[in-house]
Amino acid sequence: MASRGVSIDEDLESARHDYEALVRQGVSLDLTRGKLDPLQLDLSGDLLALPGDRYLSADGVDCRNYGGPPQGLRELREIFSGLLQVPVDQLVASGNSSLELMHDCVVHALLGTVPGAKGRWVDEERVAFLCPVPGYDRHFSLTERFGIEMISVPMTPEGPDMDMVERLVAADAGIKGIWCVPKYSNPDGTCYSDETVRRLAAMPAAAPDFRIFWDNAYAAHHLTDDEIEIADVLAACADAGHPDRAFVFGSTSKVTWAGAGVAFFGSSAANVSWLLGHSAKRSIGPDKVNQLRHALFLRDAEGVRAQMRRQRELLAPKFEAVDRILTERLGGTGLATWSAPKGGYFIALNVPDGCAREVVRRAAEAGIALTKAGATHPYGDDPRDRTIRIAPSYPGLAELEQAIEGLAVCVRLVGHERELAPAAS
């Protein structure tokens, strides 16, 4: 191995040269969040002038006024029932954000009594959630804010490591929940296998009020012809004798508009009553006109599928470009592996252990903003410091290509530096 600063490896020399050129370019590129490309938002342009001359729901509710079904408009719930695998009577249509529904479920469990619980979570000595990693940073920050302990569980190609999940949940009554993005997971695109879903539903839990927070954010968000279908978690839980175990969440954030969509909650009848009972103290009702607007625009489940095919046409080339550039620049170097998801919004890039933060820092210095390293793990702490989340959706294709080219340079630079000076970190 070369000593520092003397016989520098050719790869590192080349990476340094490329990085200097990158910095000189003075780019300003943003791969931080899963925002939608304006072209994707344009696909729902008709919403801007809807509901037009309509304000009555299918069953005659004046959407402009107080009142109407606290579950939200039935015609909209009918559209999403099959896509989210929730019977229409057990599906709630709500406001603009499914994260709000997740938050409120945690709040109501902390301050109320979730079906099956002995009391309020806030009165328990300890409340912990399992967090499959890498995972979604907003799940983790929500949990952390309430002082809920987070226990990391590694992801496998089939979903969370179920041996570990089963062992922990069976033994520890303080574990009240698990965060799951079961389809095209954030950030690595994993789809839970049927066996994973079956085991999650069937496993014994020490806590009688254990809940699966099933964030089915990408239920219809395919990127290839291989449109993955996951097992029906509510049915699996009911079959296993745990009908109240799963809370299902979904939204139109990436079907129509992230800034003005509709979110959904689905669960057992008991859980739905529980949530609606608490919601009734919080609000006189959701924005029904926006629900009507969405029902008129999307029409039916096939309308959603058609919309998602149009989204795919815009998104898939970006994911292909990321994979192509990473393969060209990093393939065979041993410096990186990355996911090639069949749907969803993210690509997980794994760099050598101990390098993620430095790659993100170098990229930022060169004008390429990435999601903070560590964000994919509880407390922002990736113990191996190796996972970087790439969000390819927002930039145009040319900008994206430029950003990924630059990112690859940073990975080469940091990776080769580390190879030559492993003890310097």
Next chain:
Amino acid sequence: MASRGVSIDEDLESARHDYEALVRQGVSLDLTRGKLDPLQLDLSGDLLALPGDRYLSADGVDCRNYGGPPQGLRELREIFSGLLQVPVDQLVASGNSSLELMHDCVVHALLGTVPGAKGRWVDEERVAFLCPVPGYDRHFSLTERFGIEMISVPMTPEGPDMDMVERLVAADAGIKGIWCVPKYSNPDGTCYSDETVRRLAAMPAAAPDFRIFWDNAYAAHHLTDDEIEIADVLAACADAGHPDRAFVFGSTSKVTWAGAGVAFFGSSAANVSWLLGHSAKRSIGPDKVNQLRHALFLRDAEGVRAQMRRQRELLAPKFEAVDRILTERLGGTGLATWSAPKGGYFIALNVPDGCAREVVRRAAEAGIALTKAGATHPYGDDPRDRTIRIAPSYPGLAELEQAIEGLAVCVRLVGHERELAPAAS
């Protein structure tokens, strides 16, 4: 006094006769909630096709996407800043319901640490709120749901009985809040005097984290030319050295649409940061397109005032009809007093002690639905059983007149029955 069933008073005989006729009419009328008349909703019909071809905020934010100011669109906050007496930088525009914001402030104070607090309210031995009565049932049910103790304080023509409020708040560190509807209060239409606002702002509080929940729901909702202006509570609190004392709430529920409006929160910079910090864990942001839609429709503060004059044209005749009929039928009988509000949505009808529940029951039997007796008090318990809330906004004028005529019959019937048989209750 006559003995039972023997020499029945002529008034009672007449009331019985009228009640029998009322029952025979077989009406079905609803005075329960402050819903808007469809004609009022039509005033905002332009919203149905807005924002039309626009989706950028004044400062260039794409309202369809994630991102943008967590405080909500500035152009909308500018419209409501003066009306709600909150500096625009301290005003937050949010989702469809101000009740949600009140709920979430209580939740965040229970589970977080409100500025000035020693810790989470949920860890305190006791949390209590003062509840001026009669008051708004949804405030009380929200508080009750969290196990917060409610302490009734009588209303005076100037607002809550401030001698009592000052005494309680100075002595009891468990008292963390007071519910206030300071203008055209629900249900009796009281407007807080400047002196009441000054005393609320200035009074010593045993709890360092005492908060005024200032539900300014009817800030612009005048019914007469005497457009009442109340004192600026945020300024009064700041002047008195308690800058963080007041949380101000408002909404467009009765400006545009109750089912698809925008809600507001205003407070000190410290409180706004506190709320936004918690909100950021709960949501990526409010529905910005609906905020844009409202800004385009209302245009400016004068646009709101013009809209409220149109609302008044529809509402004022209904309030006048209620007052006229109650005067004709019950004036001089000694059986009732009622408020004649200069704004807002409700009339408080006081019947003889012990009669409110029976009046509501008899009215229901005759097909006239009223808000549950007791709803104007914490725990649904009006200790004098005398206050009935009348919501005149929703029915058409002819229906409303029929309902108030019927209600007056019920008051006469129950009142005269009680006069003749005071011990029978």
